[in-house]
Amino acid sequence: MTSPIPAPHSQPPAPRSHLAQVFAQYPIEVMRGEGVWLYARDGRKFLDFYGGHAVAGLGYGHPRWVAALDRQARQMSFQTNALPMSVREHAAARLVKFSGLTLDTVFFINSGAEANENALKLAFKITGRTKAVALEQGWHGRTAAAAAVTWGALEKWYGFPRRPFDVAFTPRDKPAAVDQAIDRDTAAVIVEPVQGVGGAFDVGKPMLEALRRRCDETGALLIFDEVQCGMGRTGAPFGAGYYGVTPDMLTTAKALGNGFPVSALMLSRRVAGQIKYDDMGTTFGGGPLACAAVEAVIEAIESESLLANVRQVSAYLSAHCRVGPVTGVQGAGFLLGLKTSRPAKEVQGALMEKGILAGTSGDPRVLRLLPAYIMNEGHVDQLCDALARIPA
Ligand SMILES: Cc1ncc(COP(=O)(O)O)c(C=O)c1O
Numbered sequence: 001m002t003s004p005i006p007a008p009h010s011q012p013p014a015p016r017s018h019l020a021q022v023f024a025q026y027p028i029e030v031m032r033g034e035g036v037w038l039y040a041r042d043g044r045k046f047l048d049f050y051g052g053h054a055v056a057g058l059g060y061g062h063p064r065w066v067a068a069l070d071r072q073a074r075q076m077s078f079q080t081n082a083l084p085m086s087v088r089e090h091a092a093a094r095l096v097k098f099s100g101l102t103l104d105t106v107f108f109i110n111s112g113a114e115a116n117e118n119a120l121k122l123a124f125k126i127t128g129r130t131k132a133v134a135l136e137q138g139w140h141g142r143t144a145a146a147a148a149v150t151w152g153a154l155e156k157w158y159g160f161p162r163r164p165f166d167v168a169f170t171p172r173d174k175p176a177a178v179d180q181a182i183d184r185d186t187a188a189v190i191v192e193p194v195q196g197v198g199g200a201f202d203v204g205k206p207m208l209e210a211l212r213r214r215c216d217e218t219g220a221l222l223i224f225d226e227v228q229c230g231m232g233r234t235g236a237p238f239g240a241g242y243y244g245v246t247p248d249m250l251t252t253a254k255a256l257g258n259g260f261p262v263s264a265l266m267l268s269r270r271v272a273g274q275i276k277y278d279d280m281g282t283t284f285g286g287g288p289l290a291c292a293a294v295e296a297v298i299e300a301i302e303s304e305s306l307l308a309n310v311r312q313v314s315a316y317l318s319a320h321c322r323v324g325p326v327t328g329v330q331g332a333g334f335l336l337g338l339k340t341s342r343p344a345k346e347v348q349g350a351l352m353e354k355g356i357l358a359g360t361s362g363d364p365r366v367l368r369l370l371p372a373y374i375m376n377e378g379h380v381d382q383l384c385d386a387l388a389r390i391p392a
Contacts, residue, residue, distance in 0.1 A: 026352070033060025036372050036379060038357065046352075047382055050359045051370045054196065054228045054335070057255030058300050059372035065258050068296035069289060078287050091291035095256075095264060098298045100241050103250050105272035107265040108286035108294075112227035113141025115251035115263040116190065118280050120145045122249065122267075123188030123221040124165065126274050131166040131185045133220070137198030137362060138172070140190060140225055149190050151198070152362075172203055175210035182211075186220040193239030196228035196370075199363035200330055200337030208245040215248070221271065222247040227263065228335065231255040232301050232373055235311035235333035242332065255373075260293035306373040310334050317369070317380045323388040330366070334373060337366040341392045344368075354386040 015021070029041040036059050038046040051057070058065055072087065079085055092106040109115055120132060134140070134149035147153045148163040170181035172195065182189055189211055195201040215222040224230075229239050230252035236242035240250060248271050253263035262285075267275070284290075301307060310333045318329045321338060325347050328339035340347050344360045344367040351358050359368040371379075 026357070028352070028357070035059045035061070036375055044355065046355050046357045047379055048357045049369045049371045049375075049383060050357045051372050052259065053359070054233065054254045054370040055257075055259055057232060057373050058258045058297060058306075059374045062258065062296075062300060062374075064300045064303075065293065065296045068292045069260065072289050072292035076288050078289070080283065081281075081286050085288055085291075087288045087291045087295070088286050091286075091294040094295050094298050095266070098302070099237050099250075099266065101238060101246060101250070101266070103240075103246070103266035103268050105267040105269070107267070107280055108290065109263050109265065109282050110261050110284050110290075111141070111263050112225075112251065112253040113143040113146040114282075114285075115227065115253060115265045116140045116146040116149075116223070116225055117143050118265050119223045119249045119251055120149070120165075120188050120190065122271060122275065122279065123223065125279065126271065127187040127219065127221065129185050129187035129220075131168065131183075131187060133168050133170060133178075133181050133186050133189045135172040135191050135195070135203065136169050137195055137201065138169075138190070138192055138225070139195070139197035139362070140192075141227075172198070172201065173207065175207045178207075178210045178214045182214045182218055182220055184218050186215075186218055188221050188223055189215055190223040190225055192225045192227075192229055193243055193245075194229040194234060194332050194335050196335060196368070197362045199361040199366035200335050200368050201363075202330060202332050205243045205245065208243050212245050212247075221249060224250045226250055227253040228370075229332070231297070232307050232310060233333050233335050233370075235307055235314060237307070239332075256297065257290055257293040258297050260290055262290035262294060264294075301373065304374075309376070310373050313375055313377055313380060316377050317383070320380065320384045321387060323384055324390040325392045326367075326387055334369070334371050334375070336369040337361060337363070338369065338387075340365050340367055347387075347390060350390045351383075351386055354389070356383055356386050358383075 031041050032039040096104045140146040140150045224247040234242045248268045250266040314333045325340045325342050326338045330337045361368040
C-alpha cells in the first residue's frame with residue numbers, strides 16, 4: 001500500500017506561521033483588553049460583543065479575578081487531584097451553591113468537550129446501553145464522543161473512522177418527536193438549553209420538559225450541555241434553573257474561569273452514587289489556579305449583581321436593536337441571536353468597521369452576541385446606533 005504522506009524531498013516550503021491553519025481569523029490583532037473594550041495593535045479600539053466566544057463573562061482584567069490568580073500563583077500554582085486542596089473543595093462547594101441545583105457532586109476538567117466526553121461515558125457505563133440522542137443544530141465539541149453528538153460533524157469534519165456509539169438526532173423544536181427518538185436503548189440525551197453555535201436558539205421549556213419526561217420513562221440519562229449558556233449567561237446561574245428542568249448531569253465551561261481553562265461536570269446524587277475510583281481522571285483538571293478562577297468568577301457575579309444586570313441589559317437590547325438589518329431577536333440573557341435580513345457575516349464586517357465586534361453562528365442569518373456580564377445600556381446604545389447605520 002502506498003503512503004499518502006509525501007516523501008521528505010517533496011515537502012512543501014516551511015509555513016509563514018508555525019500555528020496550524022485551522023481557524024478563519026478576524027483582521028484584528030488584539031494587544032490589550034479592559035472591561036468590555038479591546039485595543040488592537042494598529043491603534044483601533046473595539047466594543048466587544050463577542051467575549052472571546054462566550055468566555056470573558058467578567059470582561060477583561062477584572063480586578064477580583066486578577067487578584068485571585070495572582071494570589072494563588074504565589075501560594076501554590078499546581079497540585080494533582082491526588083493531593084487534597086481546600087481551594088478545590090471551596091470551588092466545588094461554591095459552584096454547587098451558586099447553581100441552586102441538586103447536582104451536588106463536581107468533577108473539574110479542562111474544556112467543554114472533555115466535560116461532555118466524561119458525561120457521555122458515565123451514561124454508557126451506568127446504563128449499559130448503546131445509543132445517544134442529541135438535537136439537530138446542537139454543538140458539543142471536537143473529541144470523539146462529543147463530536148459524535150454534534151449536528152453535522154460527521155458530514156463536515158468528524159475525521160474518526162466511525163462514531164463510538166449509535167446516535168440519533170431529533171428536531172430542536174418538536175417536543176412530540178422525542179418519544180420516537182428516545183427508547184430503551186438510549187443511554188444519554190444531550191441538549192444545550194440555549195443552543196450557541198446553532199444560532200443562540202432557545203430550545204425552550206416544553207422541549208426540555210419533554211426530554212426530561214421521556215428520559216424518566218425510558219431510563220436514559222439527561223445531560224444539559226451548559227458549556228456556553230451556563231454560568232450566568234442566561235441571566236440565571238444555569239439554564240436548568242432558568243427553565244425549571246433538572247438534568248441528571250450538567251456540563252459547563254467558558255465563563256466558568258473567565259479565560260482560565262476550566263470546565264465542570266456536575267452530577268445528581270443518583271449518578272454520583274454509581275461512580276467509583278478510576279471511572280474518570282485528569283492531570284490538569286481541578287488545579288488550584290483554575291479553582292481560584294472559578295471562585296473569583298462566582299464571587300464577582302454575586303457581589304456585583306451581574307445576573308440582574310444581564311437580565312436588564314438583555315431586555316433593553318432586545319427592545320432597541322431591531323434597526324438596520326436586524327429583523328428579530330432570539331436566545332436568552334447575553335446569548336442572543338440577531339436575525340438579519342442580509343448574511344450575518346456582512347453585518348458582522350460592517351460592525352467591525354464601526355468598532356464593534358460581534359459573532360456569527362451556524363445559521364447564516366443570525367449574528368450572535370455573547371458580551372461580558374458587565375455590559376451596560378450605554379454600550380448597547382452604541383451597538384444599536386451602529387446597526388441603524390447599516391443598510392437593511
Ligand atoms: C455548547 C458547547 N458545548 C461544548 C463546546 C466545546 O467546548 P471546548 O471548545 O471548550 O471543548 C462548545 C464550544 O463552543 C459549546 O459551545
